[in-house]
Amino acid sequence: MPPPPYFHHSPCQVLALKPDTGEYVWHFQQVPGEDWDYTATQHMILADLTIDGRPRKVIMQAPKNGFFYVLDRATGEFISGTAYAKVTWAEGLDPKTGRPIVKPEALYSTTGKPQLIYPGPGGAHNWHPMSYNPRTGYVYIPSLEAAFGYVAHDPKTFQKRPGVFWSFGIDPVGAAMPEDEATRKAIRAGSKGRLIAWDPVQKKAAWNVEYPVAWNGGLLSTEGGLLFQGTGQGRFVAYDAKDGKKLWDFHAQTGIIAAPVTYEVDGEQYVTVLAGWGGAIPLVVGELALDAAKGGTNRILTFKLGAKGELPPMRTVVRKLAPPQATAAKEVVDKGRAHYQQYCAACHGDTAAAGGIVPDLRYSATLGDAGAWKAITLEGAMLKNGMVTFEKYLKPDEVEQIRAYVIQRAHDEKKRLETATK
Ligand code: HEC
Structure with a gap:
């Protein structure tokens, strides 16, 4: 075949x-x-x-x-x-x-x-x-x-x-x-x-x-x-x-x-x-x-051999993982997962875990703000920073499903951090 x-x-x-x-x-x-x-x-x-x-x-x-x-x-x-x-x-x-x-x-x-x-x-x-x-x-x-x-x-x-x-x-x-x-x-x-x-x-x-x-x-x-x-x-x-x-x-x-x-x-x-x-x-x-x-x-x-230079002290970034409560039904989260994997994973990382280049959405302050989330994903609010807009491909209820999915993943990550080191 x-x-x-x-x-x-x-x-x-x-x-x-x-x-x-x-x-x-x-x-x-x-x-x-x-x-x-x-x-x-x-x-x-x-x-x-x-x-x-x-x-x-x-x-x-x-x-x-x-x-x-x-x-x-x-x-x-x-x-x-x-x-x-x-x-x-x-x-x-x-x-x-x-x-x-x-x-x-x-x-x-x-x-x-x-x-x-x-x-x-x-x-x-x-x-x-x-x-x-x-x-x-x-x-x-x-x-x-x-x-x-x-x-x-x-x-x-x-x-x-x-x-x-x-x-x-x-x-x-x-x-x-x-x-x-x-x-x-x-x-x-x-x-x-x-x-x-x-x-x-x-x-x-x-x-x-x-x-x-x-x-x-x-x-x-x-x-x-x-x-x-x-x-x-x-x-x-x-x-x-x-x-x-x-x-x-x-x-x-x-x-x-x-x-x-x-x-x-x-x-x-x-x-x-x-x-x-x-x-x-x-x-x-x-x-x-x-x-x-x-x-x-x-x-x-x-x-070079014998050089004495040193790097300045390392910059540390403290990220807060503080997702809003996960209230969405399972079928909403499942739909969000499908859209996320199709539209967002290529930049923000497979299953909402980013690799340190573009923002990790599980940590985003916009997770708790449906308006800001929509402005960024559908209205081009962060276009200048390289965040493309999805107005041609996704509807408002679909970006809400993605937000529900990422909130779920943020809670999963919280649990992982509480119980494991790697
Ligand atoms: C082509 C790459 C790319 C794709 C695909 C992409 N993004 Fe982004 N996204 C970015 C970049 C780049 C930024 C912001 C960079 C910066 O400000 O440092 C960003 C930022 C964001 C932010 C703001 C995060 C914060 O807290 O600063 C949200 C929310 C977001 N994206 C949601 C999404 C969603 C939802 C999808 C899928 C529908 C998506 N993005 C797909 C590249 C992408």
Whole structure:
């Protein structure tokens, strides 16, 4: 049975063209008919490696799908492909062709059955730059480990609305994080970040460092054998590139997702990083960023040996969780949930838990003020701050249903804070 007609699959290919003319040279398809938002758009690194005693000019990539690819860059020939992260959608790759051996149950859009799959749409590696160090021979991958519950949208109720809302063919309510706190806790615990030192010749990790937050910074490795990375928890760390030993650690007061750079001025070497929290994962799957360093000051930080600078004291923001009483009936809250997931989750976070970029609505003072809520969502009262208006898509009673839902979620959060730490 083919997947429903609204499904759009990413071509998921590496394509070689002649830069002067655009002439096609070769292509290598990683995932034919992919179903999970796996793309081959992660950056690529060129290297000269000795593989099976033969010098090879290769192109290397750690795309979202969780397999590390080594291809011959002149011909596109598949040399190797090995899982560098937790992968549950495929058994592995065919060693000759590099084609994935897809598990039949992973094809949720064809079977119609929901599936929890690693990696999720964020991939096992996203846009954060990886780094190859010819001295150690390792490729350093800022990897993430987060599953996603893929649920195909029922073709009978699916509406394609290109350019306005996400029309992925994924059911926005069915695929949401469950609201039961025990399940959420398990999902949070199963979501991690990992710095991987990958050996592309031995096809295995030489060492790795685990982080509690999945979303961390890109990498810089140096001729001198150092490896720098910022973390979602707001540390800027230098490792020994050979064995992963931590050598130095700086508290940046905010989560870091960018990659550092190094340069020399008048004979002195500097390392600079843009420290700041943001990006797709915290925006959408807010709660997986629960332990991230959020709300800090974004800064450009520069370091050199022997420098004595210090950051000003950290700014702390105290947020008050004081929702009005939850008085709405269950069916109102349920309707509000459906609208919230369709219209609000992409910015304010899945199931009303924000990841530290736009306001967390559970904490909003407007929760207790139907007039202000309506002015913001339907009349553009905060348009200048980037809060879009929904007058074309939602009616006043529907935004009231959303408010009832967020009030319910604020009470759930209050209970969680009273009983648990994570
Ligand atoms: C495209 C992104 C985006 C979407 C989608 C979105 N918002 Fe917002 N929203 C924002 C931004 C940005 C702000 C305010 C930023 C600021 O002032 O710092 C905001 C602010 C708000 C505030 C004020 C919060 C406060 O206490 O300051 C409310 C209420 C709100 N949004 C409700 C909603 C509702 C309800 C939906 C869904 C119907 C929604 N938003 C969808 C981006 C979005």
